[in-house]
Amino acid sequence: MTAKALYSTQSGHKLLSVAPMMDWTDRHCRYLHRLLTREALLYTEMVVADAAIHGKRDRLLGFDPSEHPVALQLGGSEPAKLAEATRIGNDFGYDEINLNVGCPSDRVQSGTFGACLMREPKLVADCIAAMKAASSVPVTVKCRIGVDDQDPEVALDDLAADVLAAGADAIWVHARKAWLKGLSPKENRDIPPLDYSRVYRLKEKYPDVFIGINGGIATLDEADTHLAHVDGVMLGRVAYHNASILTGVDERIYGAAKSLPEWNHVRDSMMDHAARHIAAGGRLGHVTRHMIGLFQGVDGARRYRQILSTDANRPGAGPEVIAQAFESVMPSLLAA
Template sequence: MNESAKKYNNYKAFKLSVAPMMDWTDRHCRFFHRQLSRNALLYTEMVVADAVIQGARERLLGFSPEEHPVTLQLGGSDPKKLAEAARIGEGFGYDEINLNVGCPSDRVQSGTFGACLMKTPELVAECVAAMRQAVTIPVTVKCRIGVDEQDPEAALDALADGVFAAGVEVLWVHARKAWLEGLSPKENRDIPPLDYGRVYRLKAKNQSRFIGINGGIQTLDETAKHLENVDGVMLGRAAYHTPGILADADAVVYGEAAREFDYAGLIDTMAAYAARHIEQGGRLGHVTRHMVGLFHGQPGARRFRQILSTDATRPGAGPEVLYSAFAAVEQERASRAA
């Protein structure tokens, strides 16, 4: 068992995580986020069990050791396939396997998994039981509070009771319903009203379980307030679009000594990482697209974003573009300080 897995055994350590987000939280994004926070738990994008079993595993599952602790999120509804995919994921070195019971996309609906599984809590319990039998690392679940016309009180309790009975100790809850009919995946992230109280009530009934909350949380101050009622907070779009907030997370959430973040060191690390990726046949933009919001709200943020959005996407672009973008930030800071 690696050191991160040993640490993971203390679930309470994971007060903050960055949500699995399709097309966003790839390995480059996770490497970047890890440079900002040493402690936050990072998640992959959802990977369908069939793809893990039959697809290009290194491309789908490969990650850098620096990303630990990191969770593989799986999608599927066949217990045997999910168990096999979980076993493969453990072999790649992931610290945790998470089952997606919350994604409302058309693709997920056609495969009768993701948020659709809220309607079949017995099947979810069967899936996680099979996954737990296949691996030695933790198996967790991320869900919604309900779907369509379900009563969130009954639906969430049924899902939670089933997975807890199957041996799951950690449940992350996106505090919205998912509407499988009538709303797009994008609309499902905004339109259904947030009901944080429903997640709090679930925690009150399950004091010995780890209950984490997700959905619409924008700041570390909000995170701290939620942590008065639940065990963990999962940041999604806020962490992606304004990743600089993760630079304060270790101090604000985990109680480490406050420090002035070393942005110059971060740029050096990311430039070296990008150079390695380019040497292996990748492009600078694969890495820098996740970094455009780094200086959101700070002097020079607009110019930094412009340079990465244009120059970094050009053929042959190299790490010097990242240094150029950071130089623009430093220049703006200096001019304002003068």
Template sequence: MTELGRGQDVSLETARRFSVAPMIDWTDRHCRYLHRLLTRRGLLFTEMITTGAVIHGDTERHLRFDPAEQPVALQLGGSDPADLAAATRQGDLYGYDEINLNVGCPSDRVQSGKFGACLMAEPDLVAECVRAMRSATDKPVTVKCRIGIDDQDIEESLDRFADKMAEAGVAALYVHARKAWLQGLSPKENRTIPPLNYPRVYRLRQRLAPLPMMINGGIETFEQIDEHLQHMDGVMLGRAAYHNPMMLAEVDQRLFGDEPSTLTLAEIIEAMADYAEAQLQTGTRLNNIARHMLGLANGRPGARQFRQILSVDACKPKAGPEVFMHALSVVEERAEAVAS
């Protein structure tokens, strides 16, 4: 990665002020490379990777990343303490800055494997997992959770869960301010239907201070971010950051006090073209990179055609970085036409 987007030498505690959430099938290493071009300060997360994939699968494919992505956290999914310790050791070897345990994903596949949000009902087991992970690394071990599941009383059960995490030595908590309904709602519905309860997360953070705590769920604007930072140590954005990646170019100025970004769309596309050129030599298909770039031109003349070119042309046999440059040229030409 060029100096254009290389991650700053920023402390993990500072980076947690803004993070991009782990999202299955989305926040892979190509996505994180793009996001790091846009923010040099925030904390990036991998997708959730199961312990089985790390221990028994293609470890190199799952865990490799460009050091320029740092600071970057590895999120693991699992519920067996020994397996989580083994996967944590692997993450430590690859140089991740933080190891995070997923206790928030509500998908059926995750439930059947007894990990994710269903673990909110087993705080003692999760605490054992955290202790096992901590024994395997000197890096911070953190947990991402919901405020509760199903019919749990979110006052009593969330306090009990968080207290167990603190006793186990968790370094920080990331709390999605919604319950997960494991029966009756799909994973997609679980992202929108259960009501947000930010005040409950604020109270938890106040009670457990100084344990660092970040809030997640339904956050889309910098105005909302500013409000949450009055109460929390950091904010975590998911789909808003993914679908509108250019908002990340404002993060370093608005949240970390840097000078305003001078980054242009052309510079981003050119950097991604260089990245793609190198990745294609290793067998990566262009569409695996292009799919994360669809929102870069949002709000600009020609944005629809930009997305179409990246969606269609990047899938063609032997597609190369020229696809990115073609998409850019369409936006630039439309901008010139509007200006004239």
């Protein structure tokens, strides 16, 4: 799929993505997820524009070619810096550049970006215009329906109107408010009520614009339900804590032929990936921490998790630990 084809609004086009999640969707997580689904769009963790410009770019922005389609999410509120970070992301070969207008963390608020930008739609539009001018791939926005005491009917419409006028190619909406005062980032993922119908109404207002939905979507059945109303669905924590859900995405969402997961290939590929990471100076635990939730409900999964949680973090641990963990679940997987 080409970068620009990601955001088609032609009838029948569907898109499923795995959300950008801080501390989770790093290159090792994405490498695993791509082994489970060929089609889903994968996102990086949020990378602050200043870090992309001044930081260790290969560590922050590098990715394996197998990860395509993969999008870079940027954080910031200064158009010139975001434009420069966008150029850097384009040079690295990302398929999309996304602006974070939804993260409620204290660290993000202190930097005047993330969800607090819901209050400044004109500034967000300036950022998008600068990013578009610097990009040859789609530039998108991920936002909330509002923050604090904002009226979601007004706040979301105002933001959408301004960023679309500035050239945004798509809008992903987390269907909750963010309460910047009184709730922690963790509480902001659960406590504000979901309002999916608000996102549906945004799509009704902009039938020719790609509108995607995020927040609390836990099954592919639920994803299908949403896709009757919007163009894309973004899975968050369920894709991390129960990553095997991704093995059904290509068939269920994209219409691919039914096929059983090739778990031997997943195991061997993750071992090879871990070996390369260790050879470059990394640790096995950097890779295996993303694999712990892979086999929820499978016989042997408890032992699998135990091995990855303990043995993989011992000094000198190597890729063979992954093989040992898989031995705990392979009889059940092969019998399925």
